[in-house]
Amino acid sequence: MKKLFTQILPVFTVVFLLAFAAVAQTKVGGTIKDAASKEPLIGVSVSVKGKVIGTITDANGHFAFTTSTPVPFTISVSMVGYERQEIAVKSAKSDIQIDLKEQSVLGQDVVVSASRIEESVLQSPVSIEKMDLRSIRETPAANFYDALRNMKGVEVSTQSVNFSSISMRGFNSNGNVRVVQLIDGMDNQAPGLNFSVGNIVGISELDLEGLEVLPGAASALYGPNAMNGIILMNSKSPFLYQGLSAQVKAGAMYAGNRAEALTPYGDVSLRYAKAINNKWAYKINFNMLSAEDWAATDTRDQSLLNGRSLGFGDRSTNLAYNGVGIYGDETNVNMLSSLTPLLGVPTNPLTAGINQISKATGGLLTPSAILGYIVPNVAISRQGYAESDIASYANRNIKFNAALHYRFNDKVELILQGSYGQGTAMYTGADRYSIKNFSMGQYKAELKGSNFFLRAYTTQENSGDAYATGTLGQLINEAAKPSQAWYPEYFSTFAGLALTNFGKVLQTTLAQTGNPTTAVGTAIASTQASFPYYHGTARSVADVGRLVPGTAAFNTAVEAIKGQALPRGAKFTDKSALYHLEGMYNLTEKLNNKVEMIVGANYRQYALNSEGTLFALDNAGNEFTINEFGAYAQVAKKMFADKFKLTGSLRYDKNENFEGQFSPRLSGVYSEGRSNFRASYQTGFRIPTTQDQYIDLQTPSARLLGGLAVVQDRYKLSGNSYTLQSVLAGKPAPYQSKAWKPEQVRTLEFGYKGFLGDRILADFYVYQSNFTNFSAGQVVVQTPAQHQDPAVLGNKLYSFPSNVDNEVVTNGWGLSLDYQLGSNWTLGTNVSYNAVKDNGGLNNYQLAFNTPNYRTNITIGNRNIGGSGWGVNAVWRYQEKFVWQSSIVNQVVNQSQQSLIPSFNTLDAQVSKKLSGLKSILKVGATNLFGTPYTTGWANPTVGSMYYVSITFDELLNK
Numbered sequence: 037m038k039k040l041f042t043q044i045l046p047v048f049t050v051v052f053l054l055a056f057a058a059v060a061q062t063k064v065g066g067t068i069k070d071a072a073s074k075e076p077l078i079g080v081s082v083s084v085k086g087k088v089i090g091t092i093t094d095a096n097g098h099f100a101f102t103t104s105t106p107v108p109f110t111i112s113v114s115m116v117g118y119e120r121q122e123i124a125v126k127s128a129k130s131d132i133q134i135d136l137k138e139q140s141v142l143g144q145d146v147v148v149s150a151s152r153i154e155e156s157v158l159q160s161p162v163s164i165e166k167m168d169l170r171s172i173r174e175t176p177a178a179n180f181y182d183a184l185r186n187m188k189g190v191e192v193s194t195q196s197v198n199f200s201s202i203s204m205r206g207f208n209s210n211g212n213v214r215v216v217q218l219i220d221g222m223d224n225q226a227p228g229l230n231f232s233v234g235n236i237v238g239i240s241e242l243d244l245e246g247l248e249v250l251p252g253a254a255s256a257l258y259g260p261n262a263m264n265g266i267i268l269m270n271s272k273s274p275f276l277y278q279g280l281s282a283q284v285k286a287g288a289m290y291a292g293n294r295a296e297a298l299t300p301y302g303d304v305s306l307r308y309a310k311a312i313n314n315k316w317a318y319k320i321n322f323n324m325l326s327a328e329d330w331a332a333t334d335t336r337d338q339s340l341l342n343g344r345s346l347g348f349g350d351r352s353t354n355l356a357y358n359g360v361g362i363y364g365d366e367t368n369v370n371m372l373s374s375l376t377p378l379l380g381v382p383t384n385p386l387t388a389g390i391n392q393i394s395k396a397t398g399g400l401l402t403p404s405a406i407l408g409y410i411v412p413n414v415a416i417s418r419q420g421y422a423e424s425d426i427a428s429y430a431n432r433n434i435k436f437n438a439a440l441h442y443r444f445n446d447k448v449e450l451i452l453q454g455s456y457g458q459g460t461a462m463y464t465g466a467d468r469y470s471i472k473n474f475s476m477g478q479y480k481a482e483l484k485g486s487n488f489f490l491r492a493y494t495t496q497e498n499s500g501d502a503y504a505t506g507t508l509g510q511l512i513n514e515a516a517k518p519s520q521a522w523y524p525e526y527f528s529t530f531a532g533l534a535l536t537n538f539g540k541v542l543q544t545t546l547a548q549t550g551n552p553t554t555a556v557g558t559a560i561a562s563t564q565a566s567f568p569y570y571h572g573t574a575r576s577v578a579d580v581g582r583l584v585p586g587t588a589a590f591n592t593a594v595e596a597i598k599g600q601a602l603p604r605g606a607k608f609t610d611k612s613a614l615y616h617l618e619g620m621y622n623l624t625e626k627l628n629n630k631v632e633m634i635v636g637a638n639y640r641q642y643a644l645n646s647e648g649t650l651f652a653l654d655n656a657g658n659e660f661t662i663n664e665f666g667a668y669a670q671v672a673k674k675m676f677a678d679k680f681k682l683t684g685s686l687r688y689d690k691n692e693n694f695e696g697q698f699s700p701r702l703s704g705v706y707s708e709g710r711s712n713f714r715a716s717y718q719t720g721f722r723i724p725t726t727q728d729q730y731i732d733l734q735t736p737s738a739r740l741l742g743g744l745a746v747v748q749d750r751y752k753l754s755g756n757s758y759t760l761q762s763v764l765a766g767k768p769a770p771y772q773s774k775a776w777k778p779e780q781v782r783t784l785e786f787g788y789k790g791f792l793g794d795r796i797l798a799d800f801y802v803y804q805s806n807f808t809n810f811s812a813g814q815v816v817v818q819t820p821a822q823h824q825d826p827a828v829l830g831n832k833l834y835s836f837p838s839n840v841d842n843e844v845v846t847n848g849w850g851l852s853l854d855y856q857l858g859s860n861w862t863l864g865t866n867v868s869y870n871a872v873k874d875n876g877g878l879n880n881y882q883l884a885f886n887t888p889n890y891r892t893n894i895t896i897g898n899r900n901i902g903g904s905g906w907g908v909n910a911v912w913r914y915q916e917k918f919v920w921q922s923s924i925v926n927q928v929v930n931q932s933q934q935s936l937i938p939s940f941n942t943l944d945a946q947v948s949k950k951l952s953g954l955k956s957i958l959k960v961g962a963t964n965l966f967g968t969p970y971t972t973g974w975a976n977p978t979v980g981s982m983y984y985v986s987i988t989f990d991e992l993l994n995k
Contacts (some may be wrong), residue, residue: 037693039109040360041369041620048841051056051079055288059675060111061102061103061104062102062103062104062105062106062107062125062127062128062133063102063128063129063130064100064101064102064103064125064128064129064130064132065098065099065100065101065103065112065129065130065131065132065395065625065757065912066098066099066100066115066129066130066132066133066134067093067096067097067098067099067131067132067133067134068080068082068093068097068099068134068135068136069097069133069134069135069136070135070138070994071135071136071137071138072137072138072449074135074529074995075673075733076096076098077093077094077096077097077115077118077136077994078093078094078096078097078098078116078993078994079092079093079115079277079278079279079992079993079994080092080093080099080114080118080136080991081112081113081276082099082101082111082112082113083111083112083116083276084103084105084109084110084111084112084446084790085103085109085110085111085112085122085633085951086487087103087446087447087486088446088447088448088449088484088485088486089101089103089104089105089314089442089443089445089446090275090276091275091276092275092278092683092992093310095992096102097347098128098393101314101441101811102314102692103446104445104446104811105446107124107125107126107127108124108125109124110122110124110125111123111125113134113136115136116168116169116170117138117139117170117899118136118137118138118139119138119139120139121134121136121190121900123619124652124766125528131517137464139532148787148889157760157789158261158707158712158789158790159681159707160714160789161528161681161683161703161704161705161714161716161789162252162703162714162716162785163250163251163252163785163787163799163850164188164248164250165188165189165190165249165251165610166189166246166247166248166249166752167180167183167184167187167246167247167248167249167313168246169244169245170899171183172241172247173246173948173957173988174897174907174946174948175909175910175962176910176911176942176944176945176946176947176962176963177963178285178287178301178303178961178982178984179235179241179303179846180244180247180530180569181200181234181235181238182200182963184200184202184247184267185200185250186893186895186911186913187798187866187915188251188850188851188852188866188867188868188893189205189251189848189850189866189868189870190202190203190204190251191203191204191208191887191888191891191972192328192972192975193208193209193210193212193972193976194971194976194979195210195329195461195462195464195973195976196329196431196462196463196851196977197289197301197327197329197431197461198234198235198236198325198327198431198433198459198461198463199233199234199461199462199471200465201231201232201234202215202217202232202265202266202267203215203264203265203886203887204249204252204265204490205251205252205264205265205803205805205846205848205870205887206264206846206848206870206871206872206885206886206887207883207884207885207886207887208462208885208886208887208973209884209886209922209973209978210464210922210973211229211231212230212231212264212463212464213229213230213233213261213462213722213728213797214261214263214264214265214722214727215261215262215263215264215265215266215267216254216258216259216261216265216266216267217232217266217267217268217269218258218267218268218269219238219239219269219271219589220239220270220271220453220457220480221480221489221491221493222478222491222493222495222616223495223614223616224237224238224478225357225495225614225801226476226497226610226611226612227457227495227497227612227614227642227643227726228497228499228611228612228615228644228645228646228650228651228726228727229610229725229726229727230261230725230726230727230728231725232267232462232499233463233471234458234461235475236433236435236459236461236474236659237435237439237455237456237457237458237475237476237477237478238457238469239269239271239435239436240279240305240321240322240323240435240437240736241282241283241305241306241323241439242282242305242306242323242988243271243319243321243496244269244270244271244272244278244319245270245271245272245273245329246269246270247267247268247269247270248266248267248268249265249266249267249268249749250265250267250268251264251265251415251850252264252265252783252785252805253699253701253718253719253720253781253783253805254266254718254720255689255703255719255720255721256668256670256685256686256687256699256700256718256720257668257670257685257687257688257697257769258718258779259638259666259668259687259689259720260664260666260689260697260721260722260723260828261723261944262355262720263720263721263722263779266564267504268867270308271437271439271748272309272319272536273309273317273441274309274311274317274318274319274439274441274761275311275317275441276445277309277319278309278310278311278317278720278991278992279308279309279310279990279991279992280306280307280308280989280991281306281307281308281821281988281989281990281991281992282304282305282306282307282682282988282989283303283304283305283603283986283987283988283989284303284304284986285301285304285356285984285986286300286301286302286984286985286986286987287300287301287302287982287983287984288300288301288305288640288982288983288984289301289327289328289330289980289981289982290332290967290981290982291330291969291978291979291980291981292969292980292985293331293333293969293978294328294330294331294333294368294424295331295981296328296422297354297396297757299327299328300326300438301326301327302325302326302327303323303324303325303326303986304323304324304325305321305322305323305324306320306321306322306323307319307320307321307322308320310844311852313485314443315442316440316441316442317437317440317441318438318439318440318441319358319437319439320437320438320460320549321435321436321437321438322434322435322436322437323433323434323435323436324432324433324435325431325432325433325434325459326432326433327431327575328429328430328431328565329425329427329429329430329431329977330978330979330980331424331429331470331819331977331978332361332423332462332464332971332976332977332978333361333423333424333978334358334359334360334361334971334975334976334978335348335350335359335361335362336348336349336355336360337349337353337357337358337359337362337367338351338358338359338360338926338929339354339357339358339415339416339417339923339926340926340928340929341354341356341358341368341414342354342355342356342415343416343418344356345681345934346929346934346935350468351419352416354666354706355415355416355417355571356368356414356415356416356417356733357415357417358420358926360974361422361468361792361975362420362422362423362508362509362973363420363421363426363468363508363509363510363736364418364419364420364421364422364510364512364513365417365418365419365420365509366417366420366510366736366737367417367418367513367519368415368416368417368418369409369415369416369519369523369905370413370414370415370416371412371413371414371416371527371530372407372408372411372412372413372414373413374523374527375407375411375527375531376404376407378777379404379407379937385532385595386528386531386532387403387694389539390403390406390407390535391403391534391539393406393535393539393542394406394457395478395503396542396543396554397542397552398552400552400556401556401989402676406535406538407634408719409538409559409560409563409564410531410534410535410538410563411527411530411531411534412564412567412629415804416523416526416527417420417438417451417987418519418522419513419575419579419582420509420513421512421585422585423505425585426505426508426509426512426585427462427468427470428462428470428472430460431459431460431461431744432458432459432460433457433459433460433461434457434458435455435456435457436455436456436457437449437453437454437455437456438453438454439452439453439454440452440453442856444640446486447485447486447487448483448484448485449482449483449484449485450481450483450484451481451482451483451484452480452481453480453481453482454477454479454480455477455478455479456475456476456477456478457475457476457477458473458474458475458500459473459475460469460472460473460474460756462505462977464501464922464924464974464975464976465922465923465924466505466733466735466737466740466835466922466923466924467504467505467506467507467735467736468504468505468924468975469502469503469504469505469608470502470503470505470654470909471500471502471914472500472501472502472503473500473501473502473839474498474499474500474502475497475498475500476496476497476498477495477496477708477860478491478493478495478496479493479494480492480655481493486794487621487622487623487625487857488619488620488621488622488764489619489620490618490619490620491614491616491617491618491619492618493616494538494613494614494615495612495614496611496613496617496956497613498610498611498614498768499608499609499610501598501607502605502607502610503597503598503605503607503733504602504606504608505606505610506735506736506924507602507603507606507734507735507918508594508597509736510595510736511605511606512583512590512593512594513578513582513583513599514779515583515597516581516582516583516593517578517580517581517582517591518729523578525577525578526574526575526577526578527574527853529570529573529574529577529578530570530573530574532573533566533569533570533573533689533690534563534566534624535561536564536569537559537563537566538560538563538756538787538971539557540558541555541562541563542555542558542783543549543554543555543754545558545559548763551881554638554707564567570891573629577627582850586687590867592725593851595840599682601647601648601649602650602734603677603733603735604651604680605648605736606651608646608649608651608652608733609643609645609646609647609649610646610649611646611647612642612644612645612646612726613642613643613645614641614642614643615640615641615643616638616639616640616641616953617638617639617640617767617959618634618636618637618638618639619636619637619638620634620636621634621635621636621864622634622859623635624688624733629897630673631671631672631673632672632673632683633668633669633670633671633672634669634670634672635667635668636667636668636669636940637665637666637667637668638665638666638667639663639664640663640664640665641661641662641663641664641667641874642661642662642726643661644660644661644730645659645830646658646659649733650727650731650732650733651726651727651730651731651732651740651742651889652730652732652742652746652747654733654746660730661691661731662691662693662726662729663691663722663889664689664690664691664692664723665686665689665690666687666688666690668685668686668688669685669686669687670683670684670685670686670705671683671684671685672684672727679706679707679708680704680705680707681705681707682703682704682706683702683703683704683705684700684702684703685699685700685701685702686698686699686700686701686766686980687700689721689723691723693729693744694723694777694778695777695778697721697723697778697780698719699719699720700717700719701716701717701718701719701720702716702717703715703716703717703718703833704716707907709790709792710791711788711791712750712788712789712790712791712792713787713788713903714785714786714787714788714789715785715786715787716784716785717782717783717785718782718783719780719781719782719783720780720781720783720784721778721779721780721781722778722779722811723778724743724776724778724811724837725961727740727742728742728743728837729742729743729744729747730742730744730747730813731747733749735923735924736976737833737835737923737924737925737926738815738833738835738923739751739833739834739835740833740836741753741834741836742833742836742837742922743776743811743836743837743838744776744971745773745776747836748773748836751818751834753771753773753816753818753834754771754772755770755771755772756770756818757770757771757816757817757834758770758771758816758817758818758927759771759814759815759816759817760815760816760817760833763817764928768817771796771814771816774839774840774888775839776837776838776921777809777839778809778811779807779808779809779810779811780807780808780809781805781806781807781808782805782808783803783804783805784802784803784804784895785801785803786801786802787799787800787801787802788800788801790929792853795855795856796853796854796855796856797853797854798851798852798853799850799851800849800850800852801849801850802847802849803847803848803849804845804846804847805838805845805846805847806843806844806845807843807845807846808843809839809840810839810840810844810883811837811838811839811840812837812838812839812840812882813835813836813837813838813882813921813923814835814836814837814838815833815834815835815866815882816833816834816924817832817833817834818832819873821950835923840883844872844873844883844886845872845873846870846871846872846873846885847870847871847873848867848868848869848871849865849869850866850868851865851866851867851868852864852865852867853865853866856923859898860898860899860900860901861896861897861898862895862896862897862898863893863894863895864893864894864895865893865894866892866893867890867891867892867893868890868892869889869890870887870888871889872885872887872890876966882921883917883921884920884921884922885918885919885921886918886919886920886921886922886973887918888915888917888918888939889916889918890915890916891913891915891916892913892914892916893911893912893914894911894912895909895910895911895912895915896909896910897909897910900950904949905949905950906947906948906949906950907947907948907949907950908945908946908947908948909946909948910943910944910946911943911944911945912941912942912943913941913943913944914939914940914941915939915940915941916939917936917937917938917939918936919935919936919937919938920935920936920937920973920974921935922973922974924974924975925974925975935974937971937973937974938970938971940970941968942963942964942965942970943964943965943966944961944962944963944964944965944968945961945962945965946959946960946961946962947959947960947961950993952993954989955990955991955992955993956988956989956990956993957987957988957990957993958985958986959984959985959986959987959988960984960985961984961986962981962982962983963981963982964979964980964981964982965981966981967980967981
């Protein structure tokens with residue numbers, strides 16, 4: 037793949053040479069003012085429509101540039117908060133006077149994500165949400181990424197203060213692989229994880245020009261994995277957004293479940309951009325965040341052993357206690373089952389004592405009966421460690437970005453861009469992971485023209501000092517005393533005490549009463565009444581040498597385990613890389629604008645490198661590489677006096693491990709006045725992730741395996757294992773492997789976007805999605821002879837992705853209403869509904885829909901109250917309770933549908949003041965203002981409140 041990067045350089049060179057053709061130059065200039073105040077406007081974007089050439093206004097509202105575009109042409113004038121204007125230029129002119137009016141009508145945004153070309157958001161063929169510069173500035177969320185949760189139909193799973201996962205239309209997860217996140221055209225996924233790590237390695241808020249969210253299948257244009265949605269972020273061009281800008285945000289985080297409830301929060305950002313002339317421009321971004329993370333302190337018992345159900349408890353209520361947020365207590369053994377085989381070993385002291393008592397009763401009590409009286413049929417677990425004792429809660433994040441832009445002429449611009457991020461955060465997957473010193477770099481070279489782009493980029497991931505917290509908890513116990521020694525000590529101590537008491541009471545009572553039956557009953561009652569004491573004594577004996585948090589011995593053991601790779605240690609290494617080539621060409625002008633047509637193609641390679649800690653190895657002992665390519669075409673045509681626009685697209689993708697996939701899409705938009713009706717048929721597919729294909733990792737809940745035969749066949753699961761569901765039902769059914777295919781979705785959607793009167797903008801959609809070959813979690817047990825003992829399942833479970841036999845059907849709808857109240861006040865609300873249909877035949881799989889049926893937001897705000905420069909914005913959020921299924925949940929709890937995430941509601945609010953003299957905006961805000969704690973997923977942290985003050989300086993801020 038690296039060779040391909042060098043092979044594409046001649047293509048860039050050819051374009052460079054063509055770009056130097058001599059052409060006539062036209063000079064354009066003028067002044068732009070606010071239509072009401074007549075004050076000059078700074079930073080207004082002025083560009084030739086359909087070209088890359090353009091500039092911005094200076095401190096006096098002046099603009100000037102030279103273009104090779106032949107007259108007549110049109111210049112586009114735009115600025116956030118003002119109505120866009122297009123002005124015809126028929127000759128060179130340097131005194132153009134333009135007055136911009138404040139935008140008073142909603143829905144004037146231009147978007148590109150729905151069709152890969154610019155179009156009105158009102159006339160988009162599918163549902164789309166947008167966040168522009170003003171929305172970013174006015175959000176009451178702590179940062180723009182957290183503000184995504186205020187959008188219609190968007191679900192956010194919070195795992196860390198700076199790591200959230202975005203989902204849409206169901207199948208929410210802590211690392212969503214059905215939603216693609218693009219930053220300046222680059223897939224922001226971590227190559228070894230196949231999902232975006234929030235905004236840890238993303239874009240600075242100061243450099244974000246706009247964000248678009250496209251819910252639903254988008255594979256026809258964006259390729260694999262864009263099944264449930266696309267998040268498209270674009271940074272600011274240094275030609276159009278110049279000067280120095282800075283932001284300092286400081287505050288406090290509060291959550292009552294942390295050791296230190298109130299902790300500081302800080303976020304600093306800097307951006308500098310400069311256009312040296314009409315040819316060269318550059319920009320530099322820096323961002324640093326510091327905070328003490330939210331804590332996961334759910335101590336509910338999820339073992340389901342010893343007759344317990346999921347609920348609050350501890351080791352006093354369940355000897356096999358396994359807390360959700362406690363790690364190391366997953367290890368458990370049944371005491372009676374473990375001691376029973378010893379009855380066949382005459383030399384064993386316990387056996388000898390039992391046989392002696394049995395003989396003394398004249399055979400009234402058999403050895404097995406005596407053992408059953410003195411040893412309860414219970415599972416025993418080792419004591420674990422709280423997450424706060426072993427996780428890295430010192431959350432740090434640094435991001436750096438730089439770009440160099442060169443314009444060859446009006447049509448071609450070269451962009452060389454690099455982004456690097458490093459951070460520490462918590463992530464909930466199959467385990468609870470401390471992503472400590474994780475880093476990722478993305479580096480891009482792009483030729484961008486008025487009707488094409490050619491892009492090459494690479495993503496380089498490094499897991500740093502990351503480790504699996506749950507595995508760490510288990511290994512700390514093993515370092516103090518291996519379970520092979522701990523359990524025998526526990527069991528022998530308990531059984532020795534119980535047997536001694538049983539024999540003593542039996543002998544004494546028999547001597548007193550002469551009645552064997554009475555003596556046996558009294559011995560049983562006395563012994564079993566002392567079980568709590570025996571358990572306490574046995575645990576204290578077995579726990580001798582236990583490592584205590586905070587001690588030097590504990591810290592030494594932790595560091596040693598964290599420094600050793602899985603499976604012997606807790607550290608996992610992931611240095612996987614992604615290489616991507618992509619190009620698109622817009623043929624619309626070539627076709628004389630009679631139809632809109634674009635074509636494109638891409639090639640991608642994943643180079644897996646976990647140093648043997650995560651992924652399976654090939655026969656030569658190397659990790660795998662995965663190659664895939666795709667190509668697409670889209671045609672659009674306006675009809676019926678331009679009131680109806682029909683768009684069709686088709687894409688083909690091929691991954692080396694799977695058959696090729698076709699993804700068609702057909703949509704139509706009918707516009708009448710200020711109303712727009714849309715209908716679309718969309719398809720999408722998901723190529724299994726790199727981990728779904730090749731993972732081979734032992735976790736506290738199960739061994740995770742890839743779905744490819746090259747991985748599974750090594751464990752001989754087919755015909756030699758049993759589905760977990762059948763085992764739990766007491767009727768083991770053999771598992772038989774089958775062909776594994778990429779999942780596909782077909783979505784039919786209808787929608788409306790338009791105005792209800794003069795002040796209300798409405799957006800409504802309804803959809804149904806039909807998934808085939810849906811990839812869900814399959815769990816099998818390889819020791820069917822012990823299926824009656826759930827306590828032994830933990831080390832015998834294998835979890836891997838598999839295709840669901842039946843079709844999986846989801847449906848839903850969304851509605852948003854934005855109302856202009858007058859005097860700059862706006863009121864908005866949105867509600868979304870998502871559901872998965874229970875159509876039978878899905879009981880053997882964990883679909884992990886993980887989405888509330890209903891979710892709603894209500895917003896109210898005013899960006900400039902009475903022209904005073906004061907602004908206010910508030911958002912109230914609510915979502916219903918729902919079931920959460922994932923690989924970190926106890927597999928039996930998963931299957932029993934007990935893993936509920938409670939409903940919650942929050943209120944975020946902010947007040948801002950524009951400080952014109954300082955070219956700054958002061959903002960005071962709070963998230964989860966009332967402080968009601970909530971969680972978004974199983975084993976995820978409890979989210980509290982954040983209070984902050986920020987000041988943003990912008991050299992080009994208008995008065």
